Amino acid sequence: MSEQRTITLTVNGAPRTEQVEVRTLLSDFLRHQLGLTGTHLGCEHGVCGACTVIVDGGAIRSCLMLAVQADGHDVRTVESLANDKGLSGFQQAMMDEHGLQCGFCTPGILMSVAAAEASGTGPDEIKADVLDGHICRCTGYNGIRAAIDKHFSQLQER
Numbered sequence: 001m002s003e004q005r006t007i008t009l010t011v012n013g014a015p016r017t018e019q020v021e022v023r024t025l026l027s028d029f030l031r032h033q034l035g036l037t038g039t040h041l042g043c044e045h046g047v048c049g050a051c052t053v054i055v056d057g058g059a060i061r062s063c064l065m066l067a068v069q070a071d072g073h074d075v076r077t078v079e080s081l082a083n084d085k086g087l088s089g090f091q092q093a094m095m096d097e098h099g100l101q102c103g104f105c106t107p108g109i110l111m112s113v114a115a116a117e118a119s120g121t122g123p124d125e126i127k128a129d130v131l132d133g134h135i136c137r138c139t140g141y142n143g144i145r146a147a148i149d150k151h152f153s154q155l156q157e158r
Contacts, residue, residue, distance in 0.1 A: 007071040011036070012080040020067045027051045029067035030077055038078035038107045042135070049134035052108035053077050059115035059130075078107035081114060090114065090151045099147035101138035109134050109144060113151075123152040 002021040009016055011034060020029055027044075030036045030053070039062055042048035046061040053062045054076040081088040090113055093099070100106045109131070116130045127145050136144065 005068050005071075007068055009070050009072065010074045012076055018067075022066070022068050024067045025063055026053070026065040026067050026070050026075070027062035029070075030062060030075070033067075036077045036079050040104055040107055042104065047135065048105070049108040049112065050105050052111045052134075054111055054115045057115065057118060059112045076111070076114075078110050081110060088114070089154060090117070090147065093147040093151040093154070094144070097143045097146040097150055099139060099143035105134055105136040105138075109136070113148065123148050 002023055004019050005022055006017060006019055011030070016034070018029075018033060020033065024033075027039055027041055030039045031041070039053055040050040041063060042050035044051075044063045046064040049061070051062040052059050054060070055065070055070060056073050081091055086092070087095070088110075091110060094106065094110070099109075112130050112133065113126055116126050121130070127148055131141060131144065
């Protein structure tokens, strides 16, 4: 049996204290131990971006981080974006602009865009740089780029 550790972290705004094996990836911890299955695993090498979550405000690949490394940190998953009023603005824009097809890459893209937006990154930089870190095999990215434009134009209208 592998060594166990107790970690305390905040996940989607809720404090959590859990026992984990020290070798458990953050992605596996979120999916299997906490039941937050919106974090998808694709390549498990940090290349595809499907497992992207936000840790302390920055987008990270959860397949490259151990759960014990998240001890004491704030972790947000795609489940944190929607609320009782509905989808987030960018989630709705993704639906409206057909920015998703199979949906496998979508949670990672949503989280990367959310982190970039929160840090003040604009739509052009998001389309050029943030999307480069994600592999989407279905959409051709046109709908995703249109969703980014729609979302940011709606923010400016407010």
